[in-house]
Amino acid sequence: xxxxxxxxxxxxxxxxxxxxxxxxxDHLDANNxxxxxxxxxxxxxxxxxxxxxxxxxxxxxxxxxxxxxxxSRQSLNEIALKMGIQKLIRFNKHDKMxxxxxxxxxxxxxxxxxxxxxxxxxxxxxxxxKNLLYNYVDIDDxxxxxxxxxxxxxxxxxxxxxxxxxxxxxxxxEAGRRVFTVGIEIDGDIFIQAxxxxxxxxxxxxxxxxxxxxDAFVD
Numbered sequence: 100x101x102x103x104x105x106x107x108x109x110x111x112x113x114x115x116x117x118x119x120x121x122x123x124x125d126h127l128d129a130n131n132x133x134x135x136x137x138x139x140x141x142x143x144x145x146x147x148x149x150x151x152x153x154x155x156x157x158x159x160x161x162x163x164x165x166x167x168x169x170x171s172r173q174s175l176n177e178i179a180l181k182m183g184i185q186k187l188i189r190f191n192k193h194d195k196m197x198x199x200x201x202x203x204x205x206x207x208x209x210x211x212x213x214x215x216x217x218x219x220x221x222x223x224x225x226x227x228x229k230n231l232l233y234n235y236v237d238i239d240d241x242x243x244x245x246x247x248x249x250x251x252x253x254x255x256x257x258x259x260x261x262x263x264x265x266x267x268x269x270x271x272x273e274a275g276r277r278v279f280t281v282g283i284e285i286d287g288d289i290f291i292q293a294x295x296x297x298x299x300x301x302x303x304x305x306x307x308x309x310x311x312x313x314d315a316f317v318d
Contacts, residue, residue: 100114100187102183103182103183103184103187103210104214104226105226105229106218106222108217109217109218110216110217113134113213113216113217114210114213114217116128116129116130116131116134116209116213117131117134117206117209117210117212117213118131118184118187118188118189118206118209118210119131119188119189120188120189120190120191120202120206122190122191123189123190123191131205131206131209132209132273132276133212133275134208134209134210134212134213134216135205135206135208135209135212136212136275136276137209137211137212137215137216138207138208138209138210138211138212138213138215139170139208139211141211141212141215141223141227142170142175142208142211142227142231143166143170145223145224145227145228146166146169146170146227146231146232147162147166149228149232150162150165150166153238164247165241165242167303168241169231169232169236169241170231171303172201172204172295172300172304173201173204173307174204174236175201175204175205175207175208175231176201176203176204176207177204177235178204178207178230178231178235178236179203179204179206179207180203181235182207182230182235184203184206184207184210185203187206188202188203188206190202211223211226211227214226247303248303248306248307248309248310249265249302249303249306251306251310252283252306252309252310255310255313256285261285261286262284262285262286262287263283263284263285264283264284265281265282265283265284265302265305265306266281266282266283266284266289267279267280267281267282267298268280268281268282268289268292276296277296277297278294278295278296279294279295279296279297279298279300279301280292280293280294280301281293281294281295281298281301281302281305282305283305283306283309285309290309290312291305291308291309291312292305293305293308
């Protein structure tokens with residue numbers, strides 16, 4: 100664990116909880132969902148402050164888009180895998196769907212929450228800047244990458260003379276957090292659906308999945 104953190108933990112139980120998925124322990128105080136909530140808040144604010152300073156002449160829309168690229172579920176999951184977090188997390192390994200989900204990125208968020216509780220804000224900020232930016236994110240490359248999957252899907256629909264609509268299919272509560280389910284209709288039929296902690300996130304995830312499916316159909 101020290102190789103990932105870059106320091107020795109002071110209070111180890113925080114980190115044990117951070118690496119425990121609900122599929123192994125569904126008790127609220129024993130799995131990483133609350134720490135995930137805390138870590139998500141710090142990642143968003145610290146990355147936001149970094150971008151604000153780095154791009155003094157860019158508008159709110161650009162800054163929001165850049166932050167979304169860095170803290171997206173896909174991006175955090177990829178960073179977590181590069182860091183080796185998958186070797187530490189405890190989850191139901193018999194559930195093959197979990198391996199293809201974002202539990203590793205979620206655990207990275209929980210790890211950030213554990214670092215804050217264990218070491219305070221300054222150490223948390225250093226960890227985020229080093230591991231989420233300097234070591235594993237190419238800001239310049241990310242700046243030129245289009246992650247707006249909704250726009251790409253709308254472009255596909257226009258080219259192929261299809262009608263695409265995003266519809267909210269449901270809303271639930273998981274561990275005190277609202278979770279939205281958004282579906283994508285193509286010519287009036289539900290094609291795919293996804294969940295997220297807000298409708299925008301769920302819509303982007305659904306659009307990404309739809310594009311991946313459509314590419315498969317084309318191939």
